[in-house]
Amino acid sequence: MASFMPSMSTILSGYASLSAAIMLFRTILSEMLPSQIRNYIFSKLSKSLFYFSPNFTLIVEQNWQAASNQTFRAVETYLPTIIGTSADCLLIGSHSLVPHNLNMRIPVGCKTIDEFQGMKLEWSLHKETINSPGSHRDEVRYSYQLKCKRSDREKVMRSYLPHIADTARSILRRREKLHIYTYEKNICGWKSAVFKHPATFATLAMDPKSKAKIIKDLDTFVQQKDFFQRVGRTWKRGYFLHGPPGTGKSSLVAAIANHQRYNIYDLQLQSVGSDAELRRILTSTTNRSILLVEDIDCSTKASRGRTKIRDEQEEPDQGELDNRLSSSDPGITLSGLLNFTDGLWSSFGDERLIIFTTNHKDKLDPALLRPGRMDLEIYMGYCTFAVFKQLANSYLQIDNHHLFAAIENLLKEVSVTPAEVAQQLMMKSDELQDILESFIEFLKVKLRNEIEGGN
Numbered sequence: 001m002a003s004f005m006p007s008m009s010t011i012l013s014g015y016a017s018l019s020a021a022i023m024l025f026r027t028i029l030s031e032m033l034p035s036q037i038r039n040y041i042f043s044k045l046s047k048s049l050f051y052f053s054p055n056f057t058l059i060v061e062q063n064w065q066a067a068s069n070q071t072f073r074a075v076e077t078y079l080p081t082i083i084g085t086s087a088d089c090l091l092i093g094s095h096s097l098v099p100h101n102l103n104m105r106i107p108v109g110c111k112t113i114d115e116f117q118g119m120k121l122e123w124s125l126h127k128e129t130i131n132s133p134g135s136h137r138d139e140v141r142y143s144y145q146l147k148c149k150r151s152d153r154e155k156v157m158r159s160y161l162p163h164i165a166d167t168a169r170s171i172l173r174r175r176e177k178l179h180i181y182t183y184e185k186n187i188c189g190w191k192s193a194v195f196k197h198p199a200t201f202a203t204l205a206m207d208p209k210s211k212a213k214i215i216k217d218l219d220t221f222v223q224q225k226d227f228f229q230r231v232g233r234t235w236k237r238g239y240f241l242h243g244p245p246g247t248g249k250s251s252l253v254a255a256i257a258n259h260q261r262y263n264i265y266d267l268q269l270q271s272v273g274s275d276a277e278l279r280r281i282l283t284s285t286t287n288r289s290i291l292l293v294e295d296i297d298c299s300t301k302a303s304r305g306r307t308k309i310r311d312e313q314e315e316p317d318q319g320e321l322d323n324r325l326s327s328s329d330p331g332i333t334l335s336g337l338l339n340f341t342d343g344l345w346s347s348f349g350d351e352r353l354i355i356f357t358t359n360h361k362d363k364l365d366p367a368l369l370r371p372g373r374m375d376l377e378i379y380m381g382y383c384t385f386a387v388f389k390q391l392a393n394s395y396l397q398i399d400n401h402h403l404f405a406a407i408e409n410l411l412k413e414v415s416v417t418p419a420e421v422a423q424q425l426m427m428k429s430d431e432l433q434d435i436l437e438s439f440i441e442f443l444k445v446k447l448r449n450e451i452e453g454g455n
């Protein structure tokens with residue numbers, strides 16, 4: 001046994017040779033190699049050594065308890081900011097040919113290293129295809145994996161993950177591109193497109209007091225996180241927009257999205273088969289977004305059913321209403337809809353707006369508009385003189401004109417929508433006088449038709 005043991009002098013001489021070799025190697029590196037090559041070798045060496053040391057893995061899946069996982073979203077937003085030379089492969093793409101406008105992500109199976117407060121953190125993206133029984137379509141799920149040293153685990157949880165959440169939040173707040181999502185029944189999910197609607201509160205013509213009230217409401221809402229938490233309510237707000245077609249309801253939604261920098265989930269309730277499907281769809285929406293249900297009067301069995309029921313009896317109880325609405329044909333029930341404004345909707349998500357629009361408020365079930373359900377009711381009406389002046393300022397860049405008095409008088413008598421006024425003011429002529437005279441003529445004809453139609 002002793003014969004296999006090296007002697008002390010052998011160990012010492014071996015140690016001396018190794019030290020000399022390391023010193024020589026370091027001298028060669030620092031004196032003979034340029035600093036860039038030196039740094040490159042050190043970074044490769046430390047990266048290789050690091051690969052052997054991580055022994056703790058954190059997994060961030062796309063969904064968390066049946067809803068979209070906000071940590072996944074934060075990581076997805078954060079990683080492009082740290083992808084540097086350490087990534088072995090990159091996924092790139094863009095929505096325009098503007099130089100420097102490339103988006104970067106790590107592709108599935110590739111790795112990138114982040115450094116934070118002296119820790120090395122290795123990220124990778126993974127994909128899993130799940131064959132759900134009874135469904136003809138495979139489900140694809142993504143997850144991020146974070147590998148680090150076990151000894152760094154506490155620091156990762158305490159400092160690194162909050163750092164990712166903070167960075168992602170501030171990126172999302174000044175996100176350049178907004179998206180509009182529409183629900184596609186055939187893929188059972190949301191399909192996104194870049195949202196580029198130019199409407200803003202500056203271009204939207206509406207009663208100045210109402211406009212100021214909405215802007216104040218929105219600005220207050222974003223600052224109320226602590227308030228909602230304190231009073232035990234979900235951080236959400238509901239707006240109900242109504243008025244005739246062409247009065248700017250969609251433009252107002254776009255102005256709100258641009259003001260808040262919120263994505264829009266545009267939900268056509270007709271495309272949703274059942275309350276269960278509605279719940280699934282809604283839990284896959286993200287925070288800081290608008291859930292938009294346009295033309296709610298013609299999109300639910302809730303509103304259609306009500307008319308039928310109203311003919312039969314005055315106040316059906318909720319259970320009866322559900323049964324009637326769901327027994328024959330599938331679709332969303334009134335209670336399903338109310339569940340996402342009050343019940344279910346209140347139980348998940350942060351910083352969300354829900355907006356219903358209709359051209360026919362009178363066709364809606366009053367239960368939808370009961371106090372406490374929608375926080376703000378906004379009427380978008382026919383063009384008043386104040387609204388006309390805003391449109392004239394936008395389209396013609398004028399604040400006054402001697403023909404304004406005639407227009408003011410006519411607008412008191414004619415029902416004309418801002419969309420119609422905008423169309424008239426876009427008339428192709430260099431002469432302001434021609435445009436306004438032609439607009440006056442348009443109003444007179446409309447007035448004549450209204451009078452004749454009324455007789």
Ligand SMILES: Nc1ncnc2c1ncn2[C@@H]1O[C@H](COP(=O)(O)OP(=O)(O)OP(=O)(O)O)[C@@H](O)[C@H]1O
Nearest residue numbers: 203204205206245246247248249250251418419422
């Ligand atoms: N209040 C307004 N301010 C500025 N432009 C407006 C306004 N209302 C309408 N417009 C112009 O008319 C177009 C159509 O308006 P918009 O679609 O917003 O009306 P709407 O009330 O949503 O109509 P609908 O009920 O038919 O969907 C807009 O793209 C915009 O150019």
